[in-house]
Amino acid sequence: MKPTALSRYLIEAQHQGHINADLRLLLEVVARACKTISSAVGKGALGDVLGDAGSGNVQGEAQKKLDVLSNEILLEANEWGGHLAGLASEEMEHAHAIPSSYPRGNYLLLFDPLDGSSNIDVNVSVGTIFSVLRCPDGVTEPRDEHFLQPGSAQVCAGYTVYGPSTILVLTFGRGTHMFTLDREQGSFILTRSDVQVPEDTREFAINMSNQRFWQAPMQAYIRDLLAGKTGPRGKDFNMRWIASMVSEVHRILTRGGIFMYPTDNKDPSKAGRLRLMYEANPMGFILEQAGGACSTGRGRMLDVMPEGLHQRIPVFLGSRNEVAEAERYHLNHDHGSA
Ligand code: AFP
Numbered sequence: 003m004k005p006t007a008l009s010r011y012l013i014e015a016q017h018q019g020h021i022n023a024d025l026r027l028l029l030e031v032v033a034r035a036c037k038t039i040s041s042a043v044g045k046g047a048l049g050d051v052l053g054d055a056g057s058g059n060v061q062g063e064a065q066k067k068l069d070v071l072s073n074e075i076l077l078e079a080n081e082w083g084g085h086l087a088g089l090a091s092e093e094m095e096h097a098h099a100i101p102s103s104y105p106r107g108n109y110l111l112l113f114d115p116l117d118g119s120s121n122i123d124v125n126v127s128v129g130t131i132f133s134v135l136r137c138p139d140g141v142t143e144p145r146d147e148h149f150l151q152p153g154s155a156q157v158c159a160g161y162t163v164y165g166p167s168t169i170l171v172l173t174f175g176r177g178t179h180m181f182t183l184d185r186e187q188g189s190f191i192l193t194r195s196d197v198q199v200p201e202d203t204r205e206f207a208i209n210m211s212n213q214r215f216w217q218a219p220m221q222a223y224i225r226d227l228l229a230g231k232t233g234p235r236g237k238d239f240n241m242r243w244i245a246s247m248v249s250e251v252h253r254i255l256t257r258g259g260i261f262m263y264p265t266d267n268k269d270p271s272k273a274g275r276l277r278l279m280y281e282a283n284p285m286g287f288i289l290e291q292a293g294g295a296c297s298t299g300r301g302r303m304l305d306v307m308p309e310g311l312h313q314r315i316p317v318f319l320g321s322r323n324e325v326a327e328a329e330r331y332h333l334n335h336d337h338g339s340a
Contacts, residue, residue, distance in 0.1 A: 005191045005192065006191065006192040007189045007190065007191055007192075008029075008030075008033055008170070008181050008189065008190035008191070008192070009030065009189070011179075011181075011192055012026045012029055012030065013026065015174070015176075020174060020176055021158075021174055024084075024085045024107050024108065024109065025085070025109065025134070025157065025158060025174070027083055027084075027085045028080075028083070028085040028086065028107075028109055028111065028134065028158075029158065029160075029172070031079050031080055031083050031085070032076070032079070032080070032111070032132055032160070033162075033170055033181075033190055034079060035075050035076045035079035035080070035130075036130055036162040036168070036170060037168075037183065037188065037190075038075050038079070039068075039071075039072045039075055039076075039115070039116070039130060039162070039164065040162070040164050040168040040183060042068065042071055042072070042075075043068065043122070043128060043164040044164070046125065050067075051067050051068050051071060051122075052066075052067065052068075052122060052123050053066065053067055053123065054066060054067070055067045055069065055070045057070065059092065059093050059094075060093075060094070060095035060312065061092070061312060065093065065119075066116070066119040066122055066123075068116050068119060068122050068128070069093060069115060069116045069119050070093070072115035072116040072130060073091055073093040073094070073115040073116075075115075076089075076091070076113055076115050076130070077089065077091070077098070080111060081100060081101070081104060082104045082105075083107075084104065084105035084106065084107055085107040085109055086100055086106070086107050086109050086110070086111055087099070087100060087106050087107060087108060087109065087110060087137035087141065087142065087144050088100060088110050088111075088137065088143075088144035088148070088149070089110070089111045089112070089113075090110070090111075090112045090113075090146070090149050090279070090280070090311055091112070091113050091114070091115060091280070092113070092114040092115065092277060092280055092281075092312070093115060096145070096146055096311070097110075097144055097145055097146050097148070097149055097311065099142075099143045099144055099145070106142065107137075108136060108137050109134055109135070109136060109137060109157070110134070110135040110136070110137050110144060110148065110149055111132060111133075111134055112132065112133045112134075112135070112149060112279050112280040112284075113130060113131060113132040113133070113280055114130065114131040114132075114277070114280045114281055115130055116128055116129075116130060117129045117130065117131055117161075117246055117247055117248045117281070118244070118245060118246020118247065118248060118249060120245055121244070121245060121246050121249075126244065126245075126246070126249075127163055127164060127165035127166075127244065127246055127248070127249040127252075128163075128164050128246055128248065128249075129161050129162055129163040129164060129246060129247075129248025129249065129252075130161060130162045130164075130248075131160075131161045131247075131248060131280055131281055131284050131285065132159065132160055132161070132280070132284060133153075133156050133158075133159045133279065133280055133283055133284040133287070134156060134157050134158040134159065135149065135151050135155055135156060135157065136151075136155070136157060146310075146311045149279065149308075149311055150279075150307075150308040150309065150310070150311070151308070152283075152304060152305060152306060152307055152308065153278075153282070153283030153284075153286050153287060153303055153304035153305075153306065154304040154305060156283060156284065156287050156304075157174060157175070158172070158173065158174040158175075159172075159173055159283070159284035159285075159287040159288055160172040160173065160284065160288070161248050161251065161252075161284065161285070161288070162248075163248050163249060163252045165249065165252075167182050167183065168182070168183035168185075169181065169182050169183070169193075169252065170183070170190050171197075171252070171255065171288060173287055173288050173291040173292075175287075175291065176291075177195065177196040177197070177291055177292070178196070178197045178255065178288050178289075178291040178292040179192060179194065179195045179196065179197065180192070180193050180194040180195075180197060180255075181193065197255050197292045198292055198293045199254060199255060199258055199289065199292045199293050199294035199320065199321055199322070200257070200258035200321055201258075201293070201321055201322045201323045202258070202321055202323050202324065203258040203259045203260060203320065203321040203324050204237055204238065204239050204240060205239065205240045205241070205242060205257075205258065205259040205260070206224075206227055206239055206240075206241055206242075206259065206260045206261075206262070206324075207241065207242045207243055207244070207250045207253075207254075207259060207260070207261040207262065208224065208241070208243065208261075208262045208263070208264075209243055209245070209263070210224075210241075210243070212266050212268060215266035215267045215268040216264060216266050216267075217264070217265065217266070217267070218335055219299070219331040219332040219334070219335035219336075220262075220264045220266075220299075220331075220332075222331055222335070223327075223328055223331040223332075226331075227239045242259070247261070247263075247276065247281060247285065251285050251288070251289070251319070254289075254294065254319070254320045254321070255288070255289075255292055255294075258320065258321045259320050259321060259324075260318065260319070260320035260321055260324040260325060260328065261317070261318075261319050261320055262317065262318050262319075262328065263275050263276050263316065263317045264299060264316045264317075264318070265299075265316045272314050273313075273314045273315060273316065274314045274315050274316040274317060275314065276314060276315060276317045277312055277313065277314055277315070278303075278306060278308055278313045278314070278315040279308055279311060279312070279313065281317075282296065282303050282315050282317050282319075283303065283304065285317075285319055286302075286303040286304050286319065287304065289319050289320065290304065293322065294319065294320055294321060294322055294325070295319065295320070295321075295322045295325040295326065296317070296318070296319040296325070297317075297318045297319070297325050297328070297329050298315055298316050298317070298318070299316050299318050299328060299329060299332040300329065300332050300333065300336070301329075303315070303317070303319075
């Protein structure tokens with residue numbers, strides 16, 4: 003059968019009434035921006051894209067050159083197409099309303115332009131994460147508060163992983179699908195449709211160096227995973243840590259697993275490391291559509307009502323039964339039975 007390019011896939015989805023023309027255009031534009039980022043990532047030192055930008059973002063994190071460049075690529079690509087009312091990014095303190103000189107659409111786009119940026123200089127996979135919401139009725143100049151919608155309100159979410167191959171993963175609520183970039187043709191080709199995450203796993207991902215800062219239920223859960231076959235879980239677990247959430251999620255979509263970034267006591271002002279709106283929520287939507295789960299440890303991620311654009315949140319995502327197991331440790335602890 004002839005391979006299906008992303009453009010054709012989206013046109014067919016529009017004809018079937020699953021997406022409208024504006025959302026199709028939005029996805030085409032985001033995919034095009036991701037191709038540009040992929041090309042910059044691929045050039046590495048030859049493109050002078052490695053190293054620090056010499057600036058910091060709103061969250062006090064040092065920006066890499068590629069963080070800044072990827073943000074500019076996504077902003078520039080999405081500003082003038084007429085499909086968006088506003089944008090928000092990890093790299094920008096506040097939401098950006100589409101200037102009145104351009105046509106405006108009804109969607110809001112949120113993104114982490116380059117996730118896992120500590121990996122760039124060592125030539126390990128990084129990615130872009132995005133989430134699409136509807137602009138509330140009657141709002142023409144969206145501000146931060148108009149983006150504060152629960153993950154269950156997302157109309158679409160996706161990520162692109164820039165690894166040995168560049169893969170775009172997408173959901174608009176009808177399954178999770180993977181498109182691999184054909185670098186010669188310059189187009190994304192459907193390579194896996196209706197991805198399903200195995201319900202059980204023997205693989206977990208966590209930054210173990212934070213162990214001494216974890217709270218009691220987390221300590222208990224990981225202790226039992228590490229105890230292996232002779233412990234309460236009765237099986238041996240393997241561990242992975244790539245330090246790029248996109249790459250971890252991609253592994254989990256491919257072969258199962260659980261990824262965790264819990265709250266810890268390292269910096270009490272931060273409820274975890276990952277951001278709800280443009281990291282946890284889009285990944286939650288993608289995983290749920292693939293039969294997996296995403297939780298705060300104490301409930302479904304997509305049900306959380308956001309309080310801030312850059313809000314942080316504890317994250318447990320991956321194989322459904324293992325996420326439920328991690329939740330059980332937290333809920334038992336809260337109810338005094340562990
Ligand atoms: P950036 O968004 O700053 O690139 O950080 C990546 C990330 O938020 C996430 O992708 C990783 O899981 C996590 O940080 C890795 O953090 P540590 O290995 O430093 O704990």
